[in-house]
Amino acid sequence: MNEQDFLASYNRRDFLSPLITVDAVLFTYHEEQLKVLLVKRAEHPEKGKWGLPGGFVDEVQDNCLEDTVLRKLKEKTGVIPPYIEQLCSVGNNQRDARGWSVTVCYTALIAHQVCEAHIDSVDSVIWCPINEIAQQSLAFDHHELITQARERLKQKSLYSIVPGFALPEVFTLPELQHVHEILIGKEIQKKSFRRRIEQADLLIDTGEKRAERGRPASLYRLKKASADYRFIRNLEF
Amino acid sequence: MNEQDFLASYNRRDFLSPLITVDAVLFTYHEEQLKVLLVKRAEHPEKGKWGLPGGFVDEVQDNCLEDTVLRKLKEKTGVIPPYIEQLCSVGNNQRDARGWSVTVCYTALIAHQVCEAHIDSVDSVIWCPINEIAQQSLAFDHHELITQARERLKQKSLYSIVPGFALPEVFTLPELQHVHEILIGKEIQKKSFRRRIEQADLLIDTGEKRAERGRPASLYRLKKASADYRFIRNLEF
DNA sequence: CAAATAGTGTCTGTAAGACAGTATTCC
């Protein structure tokens, strides 16, 4: 049999394949906290529980896995996040009552402001502070996925400024530093932090300043390249 | 409908799900080169081409995705590699002629010696030098997977000694350095390399030495913890 | 002895840690 005949006679429905879904751990920074997007499950299984946004590949709409996860996130937040990265895939026979199932999980970051209006108008979507996640009962193995995503983001905060994508488009250096501090779980010397960022030339100074209390802080914007920049020397933790 | 009824009436065969496979990029170091394990495809599609070892989840035998990939690697090499790590998942409608397909790809490392006998007795399995991969025609998107795996391993060589798992159980420091140099694509100062490894306390000195030409080199073994150790400061590249 | 390879001593350069100091706002 040649390949053409093989393909003509091949029918995917003849084979039992694991379920495959896509999930996202979407982080934002708001009210001085890291928060994760949770969605109330409208359908079985785990109906009524909170869980990560995600779902099945739509073979017509989606050209690749990232299309699927971005489509799902857009449905929930109204917008496409500016940073997304594949985290890992988890597949086994226990995680879903329907049987052997695989999820491809992504980590994404977004500014709270840009999806605020949309999320407030949808009562099945919330931003859950990362510190309160542990008390939540979540669907499937979504606790573990969030833990892994957070751990990866912590690592990134040691050698990149990727966490900046969780901030509003325009932000101050102390805000950026604070996101990193939350992730690392300890304070960073502000001098060290500023030096790194200045030398790497990762931010655009808007020229504006913003004051809440005390001296006003300069406002910055992330350069495009900042998603990919890696410091050769890590912060300690 | 409650969850129990839902599950009782649920049948995975009612839904069309993407094909899902698992692949591995298995590296070793031999004859002063990095090599990748390739397998000649015995079945359609892409029958007769070389490709990465991998295949479908066996829902009975495999408890998780890693079980699947380790089972496949064991079939091809006769042994379980001492280092394995999930690389990424790739899913789209173009990579496999059978339709929308997802692969979960792993990077693994093994000592050449431990699978030598087994592989030499199987004519459909070869170690292909990494420099000759580009000239090979490979199945599916396996070229890209190998490129990504190599890139990841290069990054690891800057801040870990994970590449050491591609060496024999007992090896010399110049050998370990050479693997890193191949991956990074440039020479490393031997003083720097030795200092890092000594300070991190990652190796066990066997007390033995081995000479080929010149002064004999001390022989070392990797400590268990060396798979997870990360230097806080990277080598330059 | 020379050639070859393993391994060390030591200087320089760079960037992070520590922390005290100054600057700019509001009241």
Add this chain to the structure above:
DNA sequence: GGAATACTGTCTTACAGACACTATTTG
């Protein structure tokens, strides 16, 4: 002026790069 916050100066420390030097083997 004082409180609060932003930002800087500068010393110390850790560690990678560079490279010349010594050590141990074979022939």
